Amino acid sequence: MAKFLLWAIIILGVMLAARLIAHRNARERVAPPPRPSGGAGARDAHSMVRCEHCQIYLPRSEAFMSQGKTWCSAEHARLGLKK
Incomplete structure (x- = not known):
């Protein structure tokens, strides 16, 4: 019974870690593009x-x-x- 609990905890830990990593990667993909630096080109574009x-x-x-x-x-x- 102890081995079963140990494996269940390890599997749940791995699943939680995978989910956290996937969530972080998804947030990085959706990040807005950086704003252009100042200058004449930036003013004309807006x-x-x-x-x-x-x-x-x-x-x-x-x-x-x-x-x-x-x-x-x-x-x-x-x-x-x-x-």
Whole structure:
């Protein structure tokens, strides 16, 4: 009976250790990417502009520039200003 209890405790200990290691590894995979360091490139990546047609904000890198104005899509650039 003592051998059975000893083996049961060893098996439970190994299972607990494996679960803790798997949980730690899963948390490391989900960690957010590091933020870019300061500089001109970092500021441009996060600057927001407003569409002249629908007034939504979007990243400057995704905006369309036409006639000196910013648009969220080519369709809104074609339609022009909202009346």
